Amino acid sequence: MHRWTDPADTPADLKGCVATFGNFDGVHRGHQVVIATLRAEAARRGVPAVALTFDPHPVQVLHPERAPELISPAGLHERLLEETGIDGLLVVPFTRAYAQQSAEDFIISTFVDGLGVSALVVGADTKGFGVGYTGDVDLIREVGDRHGFEVIVVQDQGDDRRWSSSAVREHLRLGEVAEAAAILGRPHRVIGIVVHGYHRGRELGYPTANLERRARGVVPADGVYAGWLTRLDMDPADRDYRLPAAISVGTNPTFEGTERTVEAYCLDRTDLDLYGEEVAVDFVAHIRPTLKFDSIDALLEAMAQDVVACRSILAP
Template identity: 80%
Template structure:
């Protein structure tokens, strides 16, 4: 997949093309239906498939006070889009000045002049783009007729409100990672570098990998989860590339902690040296809430139960 930031600098090999646009936060199942239509239409026409997205998220620029926490920000977002099989990704720097384009200026400069678009794929609910948030599907159809490109409108799929980034974020805030996975079409992922913590887990016989505070991806509600721990610095065919894990999110109330952390114990492994590695944590199922225990013995009993429960969940995942 080729990536660039200015539609006017589109590589010759990728124009003309079939294109779509959106924020695609989380690249959830609804997004994948649109992108699947993009890929099918591009293949039928013998043209490359190109997606246009924006960085930062437009709401972060125009209304920062109500900007959502992104499910899959930055490079994680781009990786998910690349995995769909598209040929090109235009990541347009979104600024206040850029937002002053009229809807017509946006469509013409980006898709007609920049990409040489032959077909534009949009969801039925596409609206609110361009200055004054006035752009919609009807305008795109009109521009297509005037400027010689086809418009393919993808109907709403099932419950559109259920297949949405906001719905996925709500599930994650509730700790319902299985519900979020139904929307996303995969377990939710958080990516970060393993850093030193308090080493309590190692002292208790359950060494954990602590993710840096600047990890990428929405962190679910406090609790204990079953999931997968992927060592991104290792090749996919390495036996320790992907490991089953019990994951804890919270402040470690038994030890009067105040800093919210994400830490993962790779099941039945005490031999791993993970510091400094870039890793991914995929949340599969919520096991229990974060609890304060009155003794280390009670905590150890709970942790042993978490390991058994995580094994059971992941054996069928």
């Protein structure tokens, strides 16, 4: 996949492509349908498939006070888009100056002059782009008619409700990681460096990998979860690359903690040294809420039950 940042620098072999654009936060199943449509149409025409996205997220620039926490921050976001099989990813730096262009100017300068698109694939809910947030599907069709590209509209996707990044965030806020995964099409992931904590888990016989406070990705509600820990610095062929884990999110109330942490105990492993490694924690299922226990023995009993539950959920 070729990545570049300016439509004017589009490689000649990617011009005439079929393209789409959006924030694609989380690259959820709705986004995946749009991109699958993009790839199918590009294959039918025998041209490349290209996606355009923005960095940073436009709301972070224009309205930082209400910017959403990103489901898939930069590195993960681009990796997920690459995994869809597109040929090119145009990542446009989003600034206040860039946002001052009209919706029509954006379409013409980017998709007509820059990419020379033969078709543009958009979701039915595409709207609110360009200065004054005036851009919508009708405008895209109008410009397409004048400049000779087809517009292919993908209808909203979902089961009981529309699949959206907002719905994923809401499920994660409630600790509903299985429901979030149903929209994402995969378990939700948080990425961070393993740092030293208070080493209480090791003392209790359950050594945990503590993620740095700047971990990337939406951290679900406090609770205990079954999931996976993936060692991103390791060769994927290594047997210890991806490990089943019991994951704790919260402040460790039994120990009167105040700092919210994400900790992962790799099931039945006390021999791992993960400090300094970049790891991904994938949330599969909610086990129980975070609780304050009256004694260490009560905590240990609960942790043993958590491990049994996680082992059952994650079993092949």
